[in-house]
Structure formats: structure tokens, C-alpha cells
Amino acid sequence: xxxxxRPQSRPFVIHEGDxxxxxxxxxxxxxxxDGAAMQxxxxxxTVRAGGLWSWAGxxxxxxxxxxxxxxxxxxxxxxxARNAFLGWLAGVLIAVAVGFALLLALREYAAYARLQRxxxxxxxxxxxxxxxxxxxxxxxxxxxxxxxxxxxxTAWGRARFAEREAEVMDADALLALAEHELxxxxxxxxxxxxxxxxxxxxxxxxxxxxALADVAAALFSNLRMIRRLAEIYGGRSGTFGSLGLLxxxxxxxxxxxxxxxxxxxMGSVAGGGVLSKLSRRFGEGVVNGALTARVGVAAMELCxxxxxxxxxxxxxxxxxxRALTGLVPRG
Numbered sequence: 039x040x041x042x043x044r045p046q047s048r049p050f051v052i053h054e055g056d057x058x059x060x061x062x063x064x065x066x067x068x069x070x071x072d073g074a075a076m077q078x079x080x081x082x083x084t085v086r087a088g089g090l091w092s093w094a095g096x097x098x099x100x101x102x103x104x105x106x107x108x109x110x111x112x113x114x115x116x117x118x119a120r121n122a123f124l125g126w127l128a129g130v131l132i133a134v135a136v137g138f139a140l141l142l143a144l145r146e147y148a149a150y151a152r153l154q155r156x157x158x159x160x161x162x163x164x165x166x167x168x169x170x171x172x173x174x175x176x177x178x179x180x181x182x183x184x185x186x187x188x189x190x191x192t193a194w195g196r197a198r199f200a201e202r203e204a205e206v207m208d209a210d211a212l213l214a215l216a217e218h219e220l221x222x223x224x225x226x227x228x229x230x231x232x233x234x235x236x237x238x239x240x241x242x243x244x245x246x247x248x249a250l251a252d253v254a255a256a257l258f259s260n261l262r263m264i265r266r267l268a269e270i271y272g273g274r275s276g277t278f279g280s281l282g283l284l285x286x287x288x289x290x291x292x293x294x295x296x297x298x299x300x301x302x303x304m305g306s307v308a309g310g311g312v313l314s315k316l317s318r319r320f321g322e323g324v325v326n327g328a329l330t331a332r333v334g335v336a337a338m339e340l341c342x343x344x345x346x347x348x349x350x351x352x353x354x355x356x357x358x359x360r361a362l363t364g365l366v367p368r369g
């Protein structure tokens with residue numbers, strides 16, 4: 039006897055001339071895949087330390103930095119007393135290491151500032167629409183055009199926008215023109231990135247049987263996807279900026295109950311009951327891929343310098359259908 043508590047399916051054959059008996063049909067499994075890896079990844083990313091733990095972590099960090107600085111100082115002074123050349127060499131190496139650490143810190147700060155700039159573009163665009171402020175709308179679109187001035191993939195759109203912007207005298211119409219001309223090629227690249235991440239998570243979940251491998255793959259793929267989306271839209275986020283974006287995305291989805299298997303998501307990945315015909319592991323991979331696509335759409339909204347108004351927001355069903363084409367048999 040198998041220890042598996044799930045109902046075992048058995049073949050259901052109808053011979054010609056027999057009457058179909060519904061009672062002989064295999065039972066429908068009650069527990070469908072729920073995207074456990076993505077649920078676990080969301081729990082890991084959104085966990086926040088309490089106030090006491092935060093203060094304790096800061097105190098230990100300062101203590102470690104102080105001890106490391108004193109140890110480096112003692113090391114250099116001891117070498118100077120023993121051998122002047124070795125002492126100066128150690129001092130130079132420590133100075134170089136500190137310099138690189140400062141450069142990395144400045145790069146992370148610059149990446150954070152770029153992400154904040156995208157947020158300000160989006161906020162000002164909402165304000166321009168709400169107030170019908172054409173001057174503010176022109177300022178937003180001008181800043182957006184300058185942001186992408188060195189991007190060859192936006193050259194054609196920038197040229198078309200420059201030809202037509204003087205003719206537009208309405209804030210909504212000007213922002214809509216900027217969405218179509220400046221952001222359409224970037225939206226196409228962003229959707230391709232989301233589809234690739236969804237496909238990767240689905241395949242790893244389905245094919246790698248190692249424990250927690252699907253959770254690690256979901257975390258890595260979502261972090262990489264969000265970092266690429268920020269780069270596509272002009273953010274070029276650093277490591278900490280990408281982690282911050284990942285936390286914001288998952289927090290927003292959890293707050294709205296979107297990191298869950300809902301009826302619309304089931305319809306987009308199941309194709310009318312396909313999951314019931316697949317193995318449990320493969321079905322879990324499909325759902326994890328679909329949830330990754332949902333995270334990607336939320337990340338696009340956070341990284342995009344203009345909100346989705348004139349351009350339709352990408353649908354999760356369409357992204358999943360293209361990402362998993364060939365992986366899920368059609369019923």
C-alpha cells in the first residue's frame with residue numbers, strides 16, 4: 039500500500055455500447071498546487087526584524103567595525119616597527135581596500151538615487167494628470183527624454199516624440215504620447231524579461247527535486263528579474279537597491295493578497311484542467327512560474343517612470359501563456 043494520502047487515479051475506459059457511469063470516474067484531487075516556493079520566498083523577503091533586533095544588529099555592526107579598525111591599526115604599526123617597507127605596503131593595501139569600499143557605497147547610493155528619481159517621475163506624472171497641468175507634464179516628459187538620451191533603443195521614439203510634442207496642448211495627451219513613443223520599446227524588453235524569469239522558475243521547480251532548490255531558484259530569479267527591469271527603465275539598481283525593490287514588490291503583493299493562487303491565475307496556467315493531468319511537481323512549477331510573472335508585472339509598475347494609463351498594463355495570463363508555451367500541453 040502506498041503511504042501517499044492523495045487519491046490514486048485509475049484508468050477510466052468506456053467500451054462501445056456501455057453506458058458511462060459517473061461513479062467510476064477518478065476523483066478530482068482536492069489539493070492543487072499552490073506555489074509553495076513563491077510563498078516561501080515572499081515570507082523570507084518580507085520578514086522584518088523588530089526594533090530590538092535592529093538596534094542589536096546596529097550595535098554589533100559598529101562593534102565589529104571598531105574591532106576591525108583597531109586590529110588593522112595594530113597590524114600596520116607592528117609591521118612598521120618590524121619592517122618599514124612591509125608596514126607601508128600593508129597601509130597602502132588597507133587604504134586601497136577602504137577606498138574600494140567607499141566606491142561601492144557611493145555606487146549603491148547613486149543607484150538608490152536613480153530609483154528615487156523614477157519614483158518622482160511617476161508621482162509628478164500623476165499630479166500633472168490630476169491637475170491637468172501642461173507645464174508639469176512638459177517638465178516630466180522633458181526629464182524622461184533626457185534620461186533616455188543616450189539609449190539607442192529609444193532613439194526612434196525620441197525623434198517621433200520631439201516632432202509631435204509641440205503640437206500637444208493637453209497634459210493627458212502629452213503623457214500618453216510619451217508612454218507610446220518613449221516607453222513602448224522598453225515595455226517590450228521588460229515583458230520578455232518577465233517571461234524568461236517565469237520560465238526559469240517553472241523549469242527549476244519541475245526538474246530539480248532537491249529540497250529548498252525551488253525556493254532558492256525563485257528568490258534568485260525574482261531578484262535578477264527585478265534588477266534587470268530597473269536597468270531597462272533607467273534605474274540601474276545596485277545590490278541593496280534590488281533587494282529593496284524585491285521587498286517592496288512582495289510587500290505590496292502580500293498586502294493585496296496577490297501572492298496566492300486565485301481563480302484567474304488558475305485559469306491562465308491550467309488551460310481548463312490541465313494541471314489535473316500533470317504530475318504534482320510539474321503543476322507546482324507551472325504555478326510558481328505564474329506567480330513569478332505576477333511579481334514581474336508588479337515590479338514593472340514600480341520601476342516604470344510613468345504609470346500604465348495610455349498603454350495597457352501587461353496581463354499575467356498573456357505573459358504566462360507566452361512564457362510556458364511548449365511546457366504545458368493544451369487540453
